[in-house]
Amino acid sequence: MACTWSLIDVNLFNLLCPHKFDGYKQKHSFQQYSKDEYIYFEKDHSNKIFLIETGKVKIGYYTEDGREIVKSIHGKGDVFGEKAIIGEESRNEFALALSDASICILTVETIHDLMQENKSFSLKIHKFIGLRFKKIERRLSILLFKDAKTRLLEFLKELSLEYGYDCKKSGNLIIKHPYTQKDMASLLGTSRPTLNCLFNELKEQNILNYYRKEIIFYKNQQVLAS
Template identity: 25%
Template sequence: MTCPTSQRHKHETNIISSIPFFASLTVGEVDQVEKLFRKKNYEKEQIVLYEEDTSSYMYLIYSGKVRVVKMNDEGKEQIITIHKKNDFFGEMSLLDNKTSPATIIAHEDSVIGLLHKDDFQQHLMSNDAIRKKIIELLCSRLRESWEMIKILSFNAENAQDRVLSLLDRLGELYGVRDDRGVIIDVKMTHQQMASYASVTRETMSRVLRSLEKSDVISILDSKAILLNKNFFDTRSNGKRQ
């Protein structure tokens, strides 16, 4: 009979192996990397890393979700992104210590592994294969940044365009497809979605109601958002509802 502890360890090493610049490591090397991550349980809304600490750590999500936020002058969150199980982030800060600081908050109960930059530099940067994978990853991160800029690039008057672009992006990142369309599998309040798209909460609620009335989206009983067929027709045709 397989020991639960062994199953958990195998699951954790599989997550490590799924990280692009660790994928080429041997099983023994992956085990060594896994031991470098300091795992901890976080409750929903608990701070994982404060802004002043984010340049010192890379983090890996073993379970749950976290959101990456900046606080504006009024103390309100501007969501940069949301990360889910098996996602990782912060590797660039371990390379140059210049990554823009942000606060990491548990979006739901989560298990997070933190890798300190000293361990990263000492144990991993001497591996040529890892350095090559890091370059590839940086290109991927740049493309993600372009997608975020696209969401924010619309004029303030085009709030609906911003919301549509946000929903499109959330569907790509967290979408679960079924015969009705794509369900966005991440729970966000209207305020959180508004901060993501840089619109007011009132505007976000108004636009979502309009999109629902037009059968572009549906709000399910679970409060999740379903992107209907009309949503994808609208996006592919470049129409603005």
């Protein structure tokens, strides 16, 4: 899988939050959201971006027949609502707190000012947006055209790039990730029972073992090969 699947390997909250920049500390404030509280809705005015200090947020939209499509799930250190930076006028998605969350909210004007004053910062913003778009486009394409098992394997490839490392002692690939099975099922457009069956099938084939926040791929497995 191409490396562009993964986002910049940094805490984006620390990178973008204005307390890092002289002259912008007064614009640094936090909004608290409760679990299941909407942060914004589809068609809301798009003039802010959001930096997650703590908590987890789901981004998605509803189809004409009322089905929910989950585009992404973000956690501590992540950014969402970034399309406002490149001229989006109204939201085409919703953002919902999956847990209690503390979020720093910035106006587009603040981000544009920071980009004009700092070329390195501006380059990182453009790189982040480009990688985010590629990741979401690929995930939605897989969601539409692949079966559930293939969607799971593609998602595990993504996780291996973002959260995986090789264990020197065993030779296994270890993936320590932040997602619950409910999160994964939502992102893959399937049910938790189906997802659990797929994991059990891969486990019975001696391909992997899985725990609450850890997935172990046994050495010499080619299932995650590009």
